[in-house]
Amino acid sequence: MTPMTTIGVAIPIAEPYGSELQKFRADFGDPMAASIPTHVTLLPPTEIEATDLGVIDEHLLAVAARFPRFRIRLRGTATFRPISPVVFVPLAEGISSCEVLQSQVRSGPLQIDLRFPYHPHVTVAHDLDKDALDRAYDALSEYDCAFDVEYFSRYEHGTDGVWRPQRSFPLAG
Numbered sequence: 001m002t003p004m005t006t007i008g009v010a011i012p013i014a015e016p017y018g019s020e021l022q023k024f025r026a027d028f029g030d031p032m033a034a035s036i037p038t039h040v041t042l043l044p045p046t047e048i049e050a051t052d053l054g055v056i057d058e059h060l061l062a063v064a065a066r067f068p069r070f071r072i073r074l075r076g077t078a079t080f081r082p083i084s085p086v087v088f089v090p091l092a093e094g095i096s097s098c099e100v101l102q103s104q105v106r107s108g109p110l111q112i113d114l115r116f117p118y119h120p121h122v123t124v125a126h127d128l129d130k131d132a133l134d135r136a137y138d139a140l141s142e143y144d145c146a147f148d149v150e151y152f153s154r155y156e157h158g159t160d161g162v163w164r165p166q167r168s169f170p171l172a173g
Helices: 017-027 050-066 095-105 130-139
Strands: 004-014 039-049 070-075 086-093 121-126 145-151 153-158 163-168
Touching: 004 050, 004 095, 004 163, 017 121, 017 130, 039 050, 039 070, 039 095, 039 121, 039 153, 050 095, 050 153, 050 163, 070 095, 086 130, 121 130
Parallel strands: none
Antiparallel strands: 004 039, 004 153, 070 086, 070 145, 086 121, 153 163
């Protein structure tokens, strides 16, 4: 039997904002806060054969080599309720770059269908009760930060449930 692993590809949120938003997520009571680094998803959790990692990394290196650096601005809050119990910080800048980048990441050996249309965002509360989701929505309604995206990362889901970055792919286009 071929060993399987679960990967994801994401843009890590630059410091100090990544840690700041992760602390907010923990303060809202989200039990996943310590297990999921703050990020914008490019490829959602995807199970692959572990032996395919070399081919996937080559693909990601090629995508990154031709993709230019860009700016992300996060501002305010939004939600996927009632479809999904999620509060997030939306992108006010960098949406189209994320859309194009994720479509390139999700090509070749990583071509998968998405359950929902792609919508770049940073989750700050997930699967919490209504009051906690409302608190998160209100607390970050004035949130605003910006940073330059210089790379994206491939993450692996550990047996302990923690997502860890395994390799970064510098944008060089």
